[in-house]
Amino acid sequence: xxxxxxxxxxxxxxxxxxxxxxxxxxxxxxxxxxxxxxxxxxxxxxxxxxxxxxxxxxxxxxxxxxxxxxxxxxxxxxxxxxxxxxxxxxxxxxxxxxxxxxxxxxxxxxxxxxxxxxxxxxxxxxxxxxxxxxxxxxxxxxxxxxxxxxxxxxxxxxxxxxxxxxxxxxxxxxxxxxxxxxxxxxxxxxxxxxxxxxxxxxxxxxxxxxxxxxxxxxxxxxxxxxxxxxxxxxxxxxxxxxx
Amino acid sequence: xxxxxxxxxxxxxxxxxxxxxxxxxxxxxxxxxxxxxxxxxxxxxxxxxxxxxxxxxxxxxxxxxxxxxxxxxxxxxxxxxxxxxxxxxxxxxxxxxxxxxxxxxxxxxxxxxxxxxxxxxxxxxxxxxxxxxxxxxxxxxxxxxxxxxxxxxxxxxxxxxxxxxxxxxxxxxxxxxxxxxxxxxxxxxxxxxxxxxxxxxxxxxxxxxxxxxxxxxxxxxxxxxxxxxxxxxxxxxxxxxxxxxxxxxxxxxxxxxxxxxxxxxxxxxxxxxxxxxxxxxxxxxxxxxxxxxxxxxxxxxxxxxxxxxxxxxxxxxxxxxxxxxxxxxxxxxxxxxxxxxxxxxxxxxxxxxxxxxxxxxxxxxxxxxxxxxxxxxxxxxxxxxxxxxxxxxxxxxxxxxxxxxxxxxxxxxxxxxxxxxxxxxxxxxxxxxxxxxxxxxxxxxxxxx
Numbered sequence: 003x004x005x006x007x008x009x010x011x012x013x014x015x016x017x018x019x020x021x022x023x024x025x026x027x028x029x030x031x032x033x034x035x036x037x038x039x040x041x042x043x044x045x046x047x048x049x050x051x052x053x054x055x056x057x058x059x060x061x062x063x064x065x066x067x068x069x070x071x072x073x074x075x076x077x078x079x080x081x082x083x084x085x086x087x088x089x090x091x092x093x094x095x096x097x098x099x100x101x102x103x104x105x106x107x108x109x110x111x112x113x114x115x116x117x118x119x120x121x122x123x124x125x126x127x128x129x130x131x132x133x134x135x136x137x138x139x140x141x142x143x144x145x146x147x148x149x150x151x152x153x154x155x156x157x158x159x160x161x162x163x164x165x166x167x168x169x170x171x172x173x174x175x176x177x178x179x180x181x182x183x184x185x186x187x188x189x190x191x192x193x194x195x196x197x198x199x200x201x202x203x204x205x206x207x208x209x210x211x212x213x214x215x216x217x218x219x220x221x222x223x224x225x226x227x228x229x230x231x232x233x234x235x236x237x238x239x240x241x242x243x244x245x
Numbered sequence: 246x247x248x249x250x251x252x253x254x255x256x257x258x259x260x261x262x263x264x265x266x267x268x269x270x271x272x273x274x275x276x277x278x279x280x281x282x283x284x285x286x287x288x289x290x291x292x293x294x295x296x297x298x299x300x301x302x303x304x305x306x307x308x309x310x311x312x313x314x315x316x317x318x319x320x321x322x323x324x325x326x327x328x329x330x331x332x333x334x335x336x337x338x339x340x341x342x343x344x345x346x347x348x349x350x351x352x353x354x355x356x357x358x359x360x361x362x363x364x365x366x367x368x369x370x371x372x373x374x375x376x377x378x379x380x381x382x383x384x385x386x387x388x389x390x391x392x393x394x395x396x397x398x399x400x401x402x403x404x405x406x407x408x409x410x411x412x413x414x415x416x417x418x419x420x421x422x423x424x425x426x427x428x429x430x431x432x433x434x435x436x437x438x439x440x441x442x443x444x445x446x447x448x449x450x451x452x453x454x455x456x457x458x459x460x461x462x463x464x465x466x467x468x469x470x471x472x473x474x475x476x477x478x479x480x481x482x483x484x485x486x487x488x489x490x491x492x493x494x495x496x497x498x499x500x501x502x503x504x505x506x507x508x509x510x511x512x513x514x515x516x517x518x519x520x521x522x523x524x525x526x527x528x529x530x531x532x533x534x535x536x537x538x539x540x541x542x543x544x545x546x547x548x549x550x551x552x553x554x555x556x557x558x559x560x561x562x563x564x565x566x567x568x569x570x571x572x573x574x575x576x577x578x579x580x581x582x583x584x585x586x587x588x589x590x591x592x593x594x595x596x597x598x599x600x601x602x603x604x605x606x607x608x609x610x611x612x613x614x615x616x617x618x619x620x621x622x623x624x625x626x627x628x629x630x631x632x633x634x635x636x637x638x639x640x641x642x643x644x645x646x647x648x649x650x651x652x653x654x655x656x657x658x659x660x661x662x663x664x665x666x667x668x669x670x671x672x673x674x675x676x677x678x679x680x681x682x683x684x685x686x687x688x689x690x691x692x693x694x
Contacts, residue, residue: 125247
């Protein structure tokens with residue numbers, strides 16, 4: 003089922019007939035197939051689906067890490083198809099924050115250095131950086147571990163550092179790719195609780211890919227379900243989806 | 246990314262694989278060292294040759310002879326026939342040449358066959374007068390004893406082979422006296438019955454045997470080249486002024502009689518004219534020829550020598566660069582390995598907002614840093630290697646009873662050029678890895694385990 007929605011002033015992300023195909027030998031794989039979806043500002047959307055349903059591919063397209071084969075993506079007023087490679091990098095740096103299932107912290111750097119990395123890429127002045135790093139760490143309640151390396155932290159702590167890194171450039175959109183996938187249920191719940199808290203404090207749009215429906219129902223505003231690259235359903239509210 | 250952040254990240258990355266990157270940097274250093282060592286020997290040899298040749302006066306000296314001289318032993322006369330009358334090379338001519346621009350000094354070549362008596366034994370030899378400027382010519386470097394104490398001293402410096410003829414222990418000769426027996430030219434009174442008109446004729450001259458006591462002050466290894474127009478090797482050297490006052494009969498005297506030259510007028514078989522620099526030799530040579538003399542210089546030979554050394558240096562540079570070429574492959578290998586190892590990291594950086602150019606520059610800086618450090622280390626190792634080769638050579642020369650030489654020379658331009666070459670070559674080596682890293686698909690890179 004596809005639901006084309008007209009762009010609205012309150013729309014953070016607008017996908018229109020977005021497709022992403024891969025060619026493997028003679029076969030063409032439609033990882034994302036004609037998806038249209040509108041995500042409002044300050045909304046927490048959970049993208050559900052089984053493995054290989056295309057949800058991570060869709061997230062990468064929204065992140066500007068990949069380009070759609072057809073269709074258009076409008077994010078925070080920017081048409082991603084019209085951006086050059088350099089402009090896409092700037093978009094990822096300034097508009098998007100990303101967290102991953104495997105945290106993707108750079109193991110050789112301390113927490114402080116990991117969190118500072120997006121600030122370096124955004125060319126934020128050096129004097130301003132320590133304050134920004136501390137502020138991000140305060141949000142995830144990890145200020146006491148500043149000089150530690152990722153391997154010295156638990157999985158939950160590493161994900162909190164990853165969230166701090168994603169927040170440090172004050173993005174408008176936070177994209178989370180299975181953020182609880184490598185965590186036990188209690189820690190996963192704590193992370194989602196933190197994400198929800200941060201979203202409400204900062205007024206961000208969150209798109210989270212997950213296959214843990216109960217957690218998604220508890221924390222997300224809305225669920226979108228994908229299967230075989232298609233958007234199967236996109237409820238208006240979580241309640242509606244539950245019904 | 247800002248340059249400082251880029252450098253921070255590059256240094257951090259290099260530190261992380263410290264062993265591999267140090268080995269790669271050492272590879273560059275060895276390449277640069279071989280280039281520097283070989284080039285330094287090329288430069289050293291060139292310096293050595295140029296110094297010796299310029300000190301010898303070969304390239305800033307013009308030998309002036311009267312035209313139609315029988316000297317030259319069949320050497321082709323290079324100058325075109327001129328309608329200028331042949332002139333006599335006398336004191337007037339000498340003064341005239343001295344007044345020409347860019348002339349430092351004009352001195353006669355005083356060389357004559359004679360007999361030396363030492364311990365009542367006769368020894369035949371050629372005596373040469375040395376101008377005072379030969380003191381700094383380098384020919385007397387490393388001599389035993391001292392140079393002449395004054396311009397007019399009755400002193401002699403012996404060539405080592407001649408000294409060995411005189412004594413089995415040549416060094417013991419210093420401070421001893423020897424007797425120089427020579428034929429002095431004395432003018433005869435003019436013959437009134439001569440058919441020649443006054444002023445043009447002479448009564449000729451007589452040759453009177455004379456003797457002069459000379460104190461031996463030094464012994465020199467080789468015969469200093471006092472110009473290049475001499476007759477055979479002079480083995481006894483004395484101050485030019487002293488030699489000139491002897492009025493010893495020389496080979497041109499007979500010719501002077503034939504030409505009716507005034508017997509009491511000093512004439513020279515040849516004069517050596519020193520120019521301020523080799524670049525002024527050509528113009529000076531032309532002026533002297535225009536005065537009606539024959540002139541000859543080795544400027545053409547100097548040009549050939551410079552060409553030879555340019556080709557020689559280029560060849561040495563090519564051989565020296567081979568090791569650097571191998572080191573370049575080492576950099577490519579190291580950086581390609583780094584891409585494989587840091588694939589996921591590159592993906593993360595791109596996800597966080599790094600542009601392709603940021604990744605490319607990061608790898609470039611890493612290659613450049615390896616080149617910079619390799620360059621500095623290489624220059625130091627190369628200098629050290631050059632010193633070691635010089636030391637080894639001098640040990641060998643000492644055993645052969647030869648004077649030590651400065652075989653290697655590392656001038657500033659070589660230091661700067663070697664470091665610049667190391668950086669440029671390293672950056673060139675970083676081109677492919679940097680481009681490959683920049684083009685990595687971030688989605689694939691993030692999936693990489």
